[in-house]
Amino acid sequence: MSAIESHAAEARGVSKRFGPIEVLHGVDISIPVGDARALVGRNGAGKSTLVGLLTGLYGASGGELRLGGRPTPSLGDRRGWRERVACVYQRWMVIPHLTVAENLFLNNQPRNGLGLVDWRRLRDETMAVLDDWDLDVAPDLEAWRLTVEQRQIVEIARALVQGSRFIILDEPTAELERREVNRLFDRIRALQDQGVTFLYISHHLEEIYEICRTVTVMRDGRIVADAPLEALPKDRLVAAMVGEMVTPLGKRAPAFAAAAQALPGLEVTGLSLGESLADVNLKVHRGECVGLAGLAGSGKDRLAEIVAGLALPDAGAVTIHGQPAPLGDVVAMREAGVGYVARDRHERGLFPLMSLGDNLTATVLPKLGALGFVSGKRQAGIVEAQIAELGIVASSGAQPIGELSGGNQQKAMVGRALASDPRVLVLAAPTQGVDIASKDALYRIIEAARQRGMAVLVVSDDLDELAICDRVEVIFRGRLTRGFARGWSDQDMVAAIEGLY
Numbered sequence: 001m002s003a004i005e006s007h008a009a010e011a012r013g014v015s016k017r018f019g020p021i022e023v024l025h026g027v028d029i030s031i032p033v034g035d036a037r038a039l040v041g042r043n044g045a046g047k048s049t050l051v052g053l054l055t056g057l058y059g060a061s062g063g064e065l066r067l068g069g070r071p072t073p074s075l076g077d078r079r080g081w082r083e084r085v086a087c088v089y090q091r092w093m094v095i096p097h098l099t100v101a102e103n104l105f106l107n108n109q110p111r112n113g114l115g116l117v118d119w120r121r122l123r124d125e126t127m128a129v130l131d132d133w134d135l136d137v138a139p140d141l142e143a144w145r146l147t148v149e150q151r152q153i154v155e156i157a158r159a160l161v162q163g164s165r166f167i168i169l170d171e172p173t174a175e176l177e178r179r180e181v182n183r184l185f186d187r188i189r190a191l192q193d194q195g196v197t198f199l200y201i202s203h204h205l206e207e208i209y210e211i212c213r214t215v216t217v218m219r220d221g222r223i224v225a226d227a228p229l230e231a232l233p234k235d236r237l238v239a240a241m242v243g244e245m246v247t248p249l250g251k252r253a254p255a256f257a258a259a260a261q262a263l264p265g266l267e268v269t270g271l272s273l274g275e276s277l278a279d280v281n282l283k284v285h286r287g288e289c290v291g292l293a294g295l296a297g298s299g300k301d302r303l304a305e306i307v308a309g310l311a312l313p314d315a316g317a318v319t320i321h322g323q324p325a326p327l328g329d330v331v332a333m334r335e336a337g338v339g340y341v342a343r344d345r346h347e348r349g350l351f352p353l354m355s356l357g358d359n360l361t362a363t364v365l366p367k368l369g370a371l372g373f374v375s376g377k378r379q380a381g382i383v384e385a386q387i388a389e390l391g392i393v394a395s396s397g398a399q400p401i402g403e404l405s406g407g408n409q410q411k412a413m414v415g416r417a418l419a420s421d422p423r424v425l426v427l428a429a430p431t432q433g434v435d436i437a438s439k440d441a442l443y444r445i446i447e448a449a450r451q452r453g454m455a456v457l458v459v460s461d462d463l464d465e466l467a468i469c470d471r472v473e474v475i476f477r478g479r480l481t482r483g484f485a486r487g488w489s490d491q492d493m494v495a496a497i498e499g500l501y
Contacts, residue, residue, distance in 0.1 A: 007069060008033050008166040008197035009054055009085070014063035016049055023049050024221045026063070033165075036188060036198045038208035038229070041218035041241055042435035044393075044405040047201055050218070051168055054199075056081040067166065079107070086159030087168040094151055096144035101126035103143050104158050129157050133187075149180040156187070160196070167191075168199045171433055173207060177295045177461075178498065185211045203435055205234055217241055238436055264322060265455025266307065266424045271316035276302040278478045280316070284424070284455040289446065291469035292459045293497050299478040301343060304428050304459045308340035309333030321423055334363060339422030341413050343429045343459075349413045350401055357383035357397030359412050363420050382419070390415045391441050407438025414445055425449050428459045443468050461497055463490055 009031045016024040024046050031037045041047050053060050054067075056075055065072045073080030087093075094103045101122050102109075110121040126139040135153050137146065146154065152172060159167050169188075173181045188198055188211055200212050208215060209229055217225035217240040225232060225240040232240070265286040271277050276299045284290045294300040305311040307318055312328035319325060326332035334340075342348035351359055360383050383397035390411045394404055401409055410430070417425060430446065431439040446468060450456050458469055466472050472484045474496040482496045 006033060007031060008035070008067070009199070010064075010066040010069075011050070011053070012064045012066075014050075014053065014060045014065060016053060016058075017061040022061075022221070024053075024060075027218075027221075027223055029216055029223060029226065031166075031197060031199060033197050034192050034195050035214060036192060036200055036212045038212040038215040039199055039201045039218065040203075040205070040208065040215060040237070042405075042407070042437055044407075045218040045241075045435075046221040047218055049221075051087060051170065051199075051201070054168065055085055055087050082107070082159075083163035085166045085168065086155075086162070086164040087170060088152060088155040088159070088172060089170045092151065094143040094146070094154055097142055099140045099142055100130070100137055100146070100154060101139040103154055104129060104161055106158065108162050129161065133157055149176060149183070152176075152184065153187075156191075160191075165195060166197045166199070168201070170201045171203070172200075173202065173204065178494070181207070203433060203439075205237065205436075209234070219243060241436060265320070265453075266457060267319045267322075268303070268307070269317050269319075271303065271306060271313050271318070273299075273302055273306065273311065273313045276478055277306075277313070280475070280478070280480055282473060282480065284457055286321075286423075286455055287450055287453045288471075289450045289456040289458060289469045291466040291472035292457060292475060293461055293466055293472050293493065294475040295461060295497060295499075298475045298497075300459050300461075300475050301428060303475070304340070304426050304457070307333070307424070307426050307457070308338060310340075334420055334422075337423030339363075339417035339420060339425045339454075341417050341425075341427045341430055343432065345406075345409055345413050350409060352402035353400060355398050356387070356392070356394050356401045356404065356412060359401045360386050360397070360415050361419060363416055386415045386419065390445060405435075405438075407434040407441070410434050410438065410442060411445070414442060418445075418449060422454060424455045424457070426457045426459065429462065429465070430458065430460075431462070431465055439464065463493065466493065 007030050009029070011027050011029045014024060014027040015022060027050060039047055039050070052058055053065060056072065056078070059075055067084040095106070104126055105122055109117045110125060112118040123139050130137065130139065133153050135150060137150060143151065143154065156167060172184060176184065192198070200208060202208055212229055215225070215227060215229050215232060215237065216223060217237065219241060263286050264283055265288070266284040268280060268282040271280040280303060282292070292300045292303065302311060306313050306327065309328060309330040309332065317324060318327060320337045323336070325336050351362065357379060361379055380397065387394065387397060392408050392411050392415070394408060401412060404412070414427070414430065427446065431442050434442070446456060446458070458465055460466055470486055472488065472493065473480050474482045474484070476499045484493060
């Protein structure tokens with residue numbers, strides 16, 4: 001390998017300003033060809049900005065960037081960028097109503113002698129790629145029908161088809177089941193053996209120790225650590241990320257030691273829905289935090305949606321403080337005392353162009369005025385109190401929520417659920433996609449809700465999230481299969497979630 005090709009990506013003294021604000025400060029990073037480099041840091045540390053520079057979304061304000069030993073293309077040369085680097089984002093980057101073949105060869109379709117798309121060759125070349133990846137889908141299948149795992153394969157394969165040998169993976173396992181994660185890791189290792197380089201961004205620190213060789217830690221727009229992972233154990237890695245030693249609340253000695261009250265807060269009886277749920281019975285007492293664990297598609301999210309009023313069951317009942325709940329009506333369920341935080345804050349939670357304050361108070365606007373008018377003074381008072389109580393970092397309640405870091409957006413989503421002073425709080429993956437310090441803050445918010453007597457249901461398969469619960473019920477293929485008291489072992493929990501009980 002020539003010296004020119006020895007590094008897939010290099011940054012030397014790179015800085016980035018947005019107006020008068022400098023968000024990257026003299027960043028130096030070198031990623032050797034064939035490496036699997038982890039890039040970690042709290043939300044707002046500068047990771048997304050660095051990725052934006054490495055993928056040509058915008059230019060650096062200072063310093064030098066090189067890809068494959070050569071200076072980066074001009075920002076307008078999109079083909080040049082695609083041939084050298086690709087990013088597979090957590091959110092969809094395929095075009096839903098184009099076929100798998102059209103997505104795989106987007107802007108790179110094989111042409112015939114007349115310069116037109118050679119559709120037969122496109123299909124044949126797509127079949128060869130799908131066979132190579134052992135992906136059992138038809139070339140003419142519309143991309144919106146793909147599973148999350150299949151979509152990721154298409155995006156990675158597209159990057160390779162277009163010539164890129166440097167691939168950035170941004171939270172690639174956020175929506176994958178464990179067996180799908182294992183298959184993804186197997187593919188990454190196989191591609192590394194072929195000289196493909198990966199920059200792996202994840203808040204799941206256990207994963208980076210499993211798949212990555214080296215790690216770069218960012219904090220406040222700077223590189224604060226750059227080392228082989230074997231030289232940086234998890235406690236030191238966390239300390240580098242947050243600037244101090246932090247132990248996530250979920251891993252401390254039992255934090256929620258108070259016994260749950262005997263009175264029921266949430267009770268689910270005989271709940272069934274198609275193939276998703278079958279005769280589910282679940283009780284959460286007032287002042288108790290219960291986990292509902294299961295794989296994607298196990299039925300756990302459907303149960304949460306029923307309790308939130310987003311889905312109507314075929315059979316069964318839900319009671320709140322002993323009173324029958326008005327199922328199938330979101331507003332009525334909220335008025336009955338249910339606060340809900342959806343799994344995907346981008347698709348089902350945020351109003352990204354609206355202010356932080358409007359997002360925080362969206363569920364209580366009728367209570368902030370009269371005759372259809374909202375009192376700005378009352379709204380501002382509530383928003384200021386919530387920002388302080390939840391520890392949200394923002395310039396003011398007027399700042400667009402889309403400008404906040406993921407952790408602060410998630411705090412706002414939980415705050416909106418709490419704004420109506422619910423009796424029952426249902427949280428689907430409440431710390432997904434946030435940094436470790438934000439996780440700790442969210443765990444404390446959840447604990448405070450429990451201490452106030454709310455019945456808290458945490459729907460998740462993340463072991464850290466489940467560790468904050470007083471007990472955990474496991475759901476597999478629509479049925480509750482096993483319960484765990486606090487102190488369960490990771491091995492037993494994972495076996496139950498996977499159906500190996």
